[in-house]
Amino acid sequence: MFQERTDAGGQLADVLDQDDVEADIVLGIPRGGLPVARPVANALDVPLDIVAASKIGAPSNSELAIGAVASDGSSWLNDDLIEQLNVPDEYIERVREREAENARQKADQYRSDRDPPELAGNRVVIVDDGLATGATVRACLRHVDEAGAERVVLAVPVGSPDVIEELQTDADNVIAVESPPHFSAVGEFYEQFGQVSDEEAMAYLDDEQSSS
Incomplete structure (x- = not known):
């Protein structure tokens, strides 16, 4: 503890x-x-x-991570969960781009200049x-x-x-x-x-x- x-x-x-x-x-x-x-x-x-990095949430539950993407665009996807939930490729790409930008903004915020x-x-x-x-x-x-x-x-x-x-x-x-x-x-x-x-x-x- x-x-x-x-x-x-x-x-x-x-x-x-x-x-x-x-x-x-x-x-x-x-x-x-x-x-x-x-x-x-x-x-x-x-x-x-x-x-x-920022989580990529599932379509029906944003708190359920189906992957994550770092500020440089490096990503990890839970392929088994994505297949199980039948998540469309278009959704994954759209959310990955959005969350990559969120991660970049956070990195910039923390590093300042x-x-x-x-x-x-x-x-x-x-x-x-x-x-x-x-x-x-x-x-x-x-x-x-x-x-x-x-x-x-x-x-x-x-x-x-x-x-x-x-x-x-x-x-x-x-x-x-x-x-x-x-x-x-x-x-x-x-x-x-x-x-x-x-x-x-x-x-x-x-x-x-x-x-x-």
């Missing part, structure tokens, strides 16, 4: 240290991933930036506050991979064991502090798991932000 996201980030940083993980940059997934990622970046003594980080040839740690379905994370992993990262580690405080296992093929390593067998929702493992505002999340990108 984690007190809140920064506590989870501190515990995650300890596990990465025990596993001798080295990195050139940490990328937090907005919004909830940034409070977790800051202590990790501080512990690894590397810059913190973001990788943004800063350029995107150079990922080619670098060791990257991607951090989120938890791993449930993994749709958004998969798009983020594809973004970083296509950017030419040398090594990509996905790090989360808690995640579904099944999804963690599935994602081992998408990242060089997936590390979680906890992967309980009866996982149902990320928030169950936090004492405080309120929504993080954009303003709060962006504050963690400040170089002077401490891990305390």
Whole structure:
């Protein structure tokens, strides 16, 4: 059980240290991933930036992710679910373009006037506050991979064991502090798991932000 996201980030940083993980940059997934990622970046003594993606929702239920797309257009689609729901190709392409633009706008908002980080040839740690379905994370992993990262580690405080296992093929390593067998929702493992505002999340990108 984690007190809140920064506590989870501190515990995650300890596990990465025990596993001798080295990195050139940490990328937090907005919004909830940034409070977790800051202590990790501080512990690894590397810059913190973001990788943004947006879910592609099903036609009848926008909360049901049939895929996700990152700010560079890299996407992941749940082909089995798309076939099961008989989702038209035209719908997928239309929503993918819309959500890619949303992800680009979020990335621009968070970086302000800063350029995107150079990922080619670098060791990257991607951090989120938890791993449930993994749709958004998969798009983020594809973004970083296509950017030419040398090594990509996905790090989360808690995640579904099944999804963690599935994602081992998408990242060089997936590390979680906890992967309980009866996982149902990320928030169950936090004492405080309120929504993080954009303003709060962006504050963690400040170089002077401490891990305390």
